[in-house]
Amino acid sequence: MTLNTASKGAAIDIRGVSKTYGSFTALDDVSLRVEPGEFMSFLGPSGSGKTTTLNLIAGFTDLSAGEIRLDDRSIGNVPAHKRNIGVVFQHYALFPHMSVAQNVAYPLKQRGVAKTERARAVDQALQKVQLEHFSHRFPSELSGGQQQRVALARAMVFTPSLLLMDEPLGALDKKLREVLQLEIRRIHRELGSTFVYVTHDQEEALVLSDRIAVFNKGRIEQVGSGHQLYTRPETLFVGQFIGESSVLRGNHLTNGSDTALTVAGTTLIAPGQAQGDGAHVILLRPENLTVQPTGTGARDGATNIINGTVREMLYLGAAMKYEVTLADGSHVIARTPTQDEPFAIGSAVELAWNPKDGTLLADDGSTAGHEG
Amino acid sequence: MKLNLPKLLLGLTCLLIAIWLVAPTLVVIPMSFAGQKSLAFPPKGFSLQWYENFFTNPQWFGSLIVSAKVACMVAVVATVVGTMAAIGIERMKGRAGGLIRAVLITPMIVPGVVLAVGIYAVYLDTQLVGTWIGYVLAHTLLAIPFVVIAVGANLAVFDARLEIAAASLGASRLSTFFSVTLPLILPGILSGALFAFVTSFDEVIVSLFITSPQLKTLPVQIFSSMTRDADPTVAAVGSLIFLGTSVIIGLGLIFGMKGRRT
Ligand SMILES: Nc1ncnc2c1ncn2[C@@H]1O[C@H](COP(=O)(O)OP(=O)(O)O)[C@@H](O)[C@H]1O
Ligand SMILES: [Mg+2]
Numbered sequence: 001m002t003l004n005t006a007s008k009g010a011a012i013d014i015r016g017v018s019k020t021y022g023s024f025t026a027l028d029d030v031s032l033r034v035e036p037g038e039f040m041s042f043l044g045p046s047g048s049g050k051t052t053t054l055n056l057i058a059g060f061t062d063l064s065a066g067e068i069r070l071d072d073r074s075i076g077n078v079p080a081h082k083r084n085i086g087v088v089f090q091h092y093a094l095f096p097h098m099s100v101a102q103n104v105a106y107p108l109k110q111r112g113v114a115k116t117e118r119a120r121a122v123d124q125a126l127q128k129v130q131l132e133h134f135s136h137r138f139p140s141e142l143s144g145g146q147q148q149r150v151a152l153a154r155a156m157v158f159t160p161s162l163l164l165m166d167e168p169l170g171a172l173d174k175k176l177r178e179v180l181q182l183e184i185r186r187i188h189r190e191l192g193s194t195f196v197y198v199t200h201d202q203e204e205a206l207v208l209s210d211r212i213a214v215f216n217k218g219r220i221e222q223v224g225s226g227h228q229l230y231t232r233p234e235t236l237f238v239g240q241f242i243g244e245s246s247v248l249r250g251n252h253l254t255n256g257s258d259t260a261l262t263v264a265g266t267t268l269i270a271p272g273q274a275q276g277d278g279a280h281v282i283l284l285r286p287e288n289l290t291v292q293p294t295g296t297g298a299r300d301g302a303t304n305i306i307n308g309t310v311r312e313m314l315y316l317g318a319a320m321k322y323e324v325t326l327a328d329g330s331h332v333i334a335r336t337p338t339q340d341e342p343f344a345i346g347s348a349v350e351l352a353w354n355p356k357d358g359t360l361l362a363d364d365g366s367t368a369g370h371e372g
Numbered sequence: 373m374k375l376n377l378p379k380l381l382l383g384l385t386c387l388l389i390a391i392w393l394v395a396p397t398l399v400v401i402p403m404s405f406a407g408q409k410s411l412a413f414p415p416k417g418f419s420l421q422w423y424e425n426f427f428t429n430p431q432w433f434g435s436l437i438v439s440a441k442v443a444c445m446v447a448v449v450a451t452v453v454g455t456m457a458a459i460g461i462e463r464m465k466g467r468a469g470g471l472i473r474a475v476l477i478t479p480m481i482v483p484g485v486v487l488a489v490g491i492y493a494v495y496l497d498t499q500l501v502g503t504w505i506g507y508v509l510a511h512t513l514l515a516i517p518f519v520v521i522a523v524g525a526n527l528a529v530f531d532a533r534l535e536i537a538a539a540s541l542g543a544s545r546l547s548t549f550f551s552v553t554l555p556l557i558l559p560g561i562l563s564g565a566l567f568a569f570v571t572s573f574d575e576v577i578v579s580l581f582i583t584s585p586q587l588k589t590l591p592v593q594i595f596s597s598m599t600r601d602a603d604p605t606v607a608a609v610g611s612l613i614f615l616g617t618s619v620i621i622g623l624g625l626i627f628g629m630k631g632r633r634t
Contacts, residue, residue, distance in 0.1 A: 060536055080539040081548075093537035097555045106551075110542035154541065 009037030009194035010071045010161035012057060017066030019052050026052045028218040029066070034196060036071075036161075039188050041205040042198045043241070044215030050198040053215075054164050057196065059083050070162065081110075086155030086193075090167040092147045094139040100126070100150050101135035107158040125157040126150075128187060145176045152184070156191060163191075166198045181207055202242050206230075214238050216366075230285075232359070237366040239283040239359060246289075246332040248282040248306075249363065259360050264328035266306045270360035279363040288357035289334035291322050294348045302352035308332065310343045324351055397614055404607035411602040422608035432605060435593035439573055442504070442589060446511040446572035451565040453512070454519025459553075461520070462527045473520065480517040484577035487514075492581040502584025510582060511572035518571055519564035526560025559627050566624040570617055 012034040019027035027049045034040045042050040055061045057068060059080030068075055075083060094103050104125055108118045126132045129149035139147055148168055155163060165184075169177040185208060188195050199205050205212045206226040214221045214229065214237070222229060222238045233239035236247070250263035252274050261268050261282055270282045290302055291310075298305060308324035311331065320342055322334045332351060343349055399413055407417015426432045457476055461469040479487060491510050492501070500506035530553070538548040554561075576591035583592045590609065597603050 058540055060539070080536075081542050081544055084542070085540065087537070087540035089533065089537060091533060093531075093533055095534060095538075095552055106538070106543075107541035110547060158542065 008161060009035075009192055011036045011069075012162065012194065012196070013067075013069040013072070014053070014057075015067045015069070017053070017056060017068060018064045019049075019056060019061065020064045026218055027056075027064075030218075030220050031066075032213055032220060032223060034194055037192050037194055039185075039195045039197065039208060039210045041209035041212045042196065042215055043202055043205040043212050044200065045241075046200055048215035049218040050200075050215050051166055052218075054087075054166050054196065054198055057162075058085055058087050058164055084158070084160050084162075086158070086160040086163040088148070088151050088155045088163070088165040088168045090170045092139070092144075092151045094147055094150055094154075096139050098138075099135065100131065100137050100139070100142070103139070103150055104135075104154045104157050107154065111158060121157055122153075125153040128156070128190070129153045129183070144172055145180060148172065148180065149183075152187070156187065156193070159191070160193060162194045162196070164196050164198075167200070168197075169204070170199075177204070184208065206242070212242075214241060216241075233283065233361065235366075236281060236283065236361040236364045239361060240366055244286050244333055244335075246284045246286070246330075248284065248326075248330065248332070248358075249279065252280045252360075258355065261360075263306060264326045264330075268304045268306065268358070269355040270358045271356050272360050274360065275362055281361055281363045283359040283361055284332065284353065285357070286321065286333045286335035288353050289332070289336075290352045291324065291334050291336055291343060292350050292352055293343075294350050296350055296352070298352065301354045304355050304358065305350050305352045308349055308351055310345050310347050310349055313342055313345055315342075322349075324349060397610075400607045400610040400614065403604055404611045406604045406607070409602065409604065411604060411607065415604075422604040423612075425605045426608050426612070429605075431588075432593060432609070435588045435590045436609075438507075438587060439590040442507045442511060443569045443572040445504075445508045446515050447565045447569040449508060450512045450515035450519050450568040450571075451561060454516045454564055454568070455523045455557075455561055457516070458520045458523035458527055462524065462532075473524070476520050477517040479514050488578040488581040491578055495582050501582050502587045504587070506582050507572075507579065507587070507589065510578045511575055512568075514575060514578065515568035515571040518567035519561075522564035522567060523557060523560040526557045530556055562627045563624045566620055566627070570620055574613065574617070 012032075014030060014032040014034075017027060017030045018025065030049070030053065042053060044050055052061070056063055059075065059078065063076055070083070070085075095106065098106065101122055104122045105118050108121055113121070122135070123132060126135055129152055131146060131149050131153065134142065134146065134150075139150065142150065152168070168184075169180055172180065181204060184195075184197075197205075197208060209226065211223060211225055212229055213223045216237050222234045224232075226242070229238055229242045233242065239245055240247070248261065248263045248268065250261045250268075252259050252261045254260075254273060255269065257271075257273070259270050259272060259274050259280065261270060261280065263282075268282060274280045290299075292299075294307060306326060308326045310322055311325045312321075312323035314321040315338070316335075318338060319335050320338055322336070322343065324332045324334060326332060334351060403411060403413060403415050404422055405418050405420070406412075406415035406422065407419045408415075410416070426436075454476075457472070461473050463469075464472070491513075495501045495506055500509070534552050534556070535548050538552045539545075543551060574591055575589075576595060579589045579592050580595060583589070588596075590613075594606050594609055597606055
């Protein structure tokens with residue numbers, strides 16, 4: 001057997017998939033399509049069902065309901081070792097009794113690849129992760145980053161059309177993580193395989209992915225590009241999980257095609273209609289807010305204006321960050337270009353923004369914080 | 373320099389306990405070189421005749437061969453069965469695994485005589501008394517706990533996630549077992565095998581019940597020789613066994629330590 005070197009990415013079709021453990025529902029009716037060659041991230045707090053979904057695709061656990069198709073072939077009854085899917089684990093899972101070269105050769109051996117072909121493929125894979133000089137070392141003689149590189153080489157040496165990674169950089173420090181993120185991106189481009197990448201780090205998901213599926217409590221809240229999720233979140237959870245944001249809460253009234261929200265006695269306009277009778281909020285991104293002296297009033301379409309007090313001011317080089325407290329006690333984060341004379345802590349200010357820059361969302365009770 | 377009395381007392385106590393522990397074993401060695409047919413201590417005279425007797429007398433040497441053969445078979449059977457049991461127990465989460473483990477380990481706790489009477493009763497009916505199969509079955513029963521414990525200890529530190537990784541790399545269950553699981557729990561299996569061998573080799577209580585004049589193990593031969601007359605060949609055998617088992621246990625400890633380090 002030789003290897004199909006011109007691998008093409010596989011399409012994944014997840015249809016109405018659920019997973020229960022006893023009476024606990026870990027995954028609740030999830031549907032998702034991943035396109036061939038796509039880099040898809042599963043993003044969500046810990047316990048939201050990302051690993052469960054990945055394990056179902058890999059065949060490590062059985063479905064409770066629904067169907068998973070790989071290139072239009074149902075794989076529910078295919079055992080894990082016959083799925084031909086590469087998997088990279090957070091804990092590396094290298095075989096400690098085998099050298100680096102033996103580890104990488106392992107999947108080829110299982111597939112009955114001839115010895116010379118095997119050696120060539122191992123060399124090539126190790127070159128891709130820049131470890132060609134480490135082939136005789138044992139895993140215990142490598143650093144964490146090197147071990148994960150070996151695991152990556154091992155998972156791609158048999159040119160699977162799909163590569164799954166479960167928080168592969170979770171155990172590494174920030175600097176190494178950034179280096180390896182770039183490598184993973186490059187490898188994705190070179191291989192052309194479909195990648196599914198699990199992370200709870202929204203920055204990592206934004207850096208790597210074509211699209212991101214945001215998981216919460218065993219469901220997918222929204223699927224889209226990082227830009228879509230950031231600028232047009234469909235739920236408050238997504239809006240708060242991706243990027244920095246502030247949330248204004250108040251009573252809402254329909255106002256033509258828009259909605260008026262009364263926050264701390266001030267009426268603010270948000271685009272769109274409220275869905276249902278439940279409480280609604282306005283989600284604001286820090287860079288869309290202007291901090292101005294009280295009484296300045298509306299300028300350049302920034303007609304939403306609310307009073308507050310500067311609670312914190314941070315100098316960030318190219319930008320400044322203000323934390324402003326409103327009359328109802330809530331806090332709003334604003335980021336502005338660096339000013340020569342910044343507002344002092346305690347000074348009374350106005351926050352102003354264009355109504356179309358706020359996002360009206362149903363209040364699902366989620367609060368900020370990226371660690372679940 | 374002042375005399376440190378507590379330290380001196382401690383050292384002395386330790387020395388006494390050490391002597392008390394090893395003295396009975398060490399007493400045997402000089403007795404094996406006795407010049408006369410007496411088990412008196414200290415021995416009178418010097419000779420190698422008891423060693424010679426051991427190697428030339430078919431009663432003695434034959435029983436050594438029987439014991440060695442039985443112990444080898446027990447080591448193989450107990451290791452295979454015990455290893456499979458240990459793996460099964462490890463996979464069985466919850467109470468059932470613990471229960472089965474407890475059952476498998478009972479032969480270690482039940483008094484040997486009780487076990488021996490039971491085995492003897494069953495063997496009388498099934499005509500296994502004085503047979504190879506009889507010895508191997510009985511000794512395997514006694515050896516399995518050691519294998520289960522040794523392999524179980526190794527499995528407890530074995531990272532089962534490696535098996536999932538192997539599956540993702542295309543390895544079937546069987547292939548995963550031989551390429552990943554087995555090499556990584558081998559230290560536990562080897563020390564289990566050594567313990568099984570030793571357990572069978574110096575088992576005396578059950579063997580005394582199920583022995584026959586045609587098929588006798590070495591410990592049985594020693595015992596019957598002791599009850600007949602004071603033959604220093606016993607001391608020669610004891611010295612040889614002491615030497616042999618020390619080497620085997622030493623090897624077992626080395627393997628065990630290796631297993632813990634990786
Ligand atoms: N084998 C299992 N038995 C019971 N509950 C489980 C099992 N595996 C996962 N869970 C539960 O399912 C939920 C989702 O887990 P997981 O998919 O691992 O989350 P994530 O990877 O997003 O952190 C968690 O609440 C977890 O406790
Ligand atoms: Mg997880």
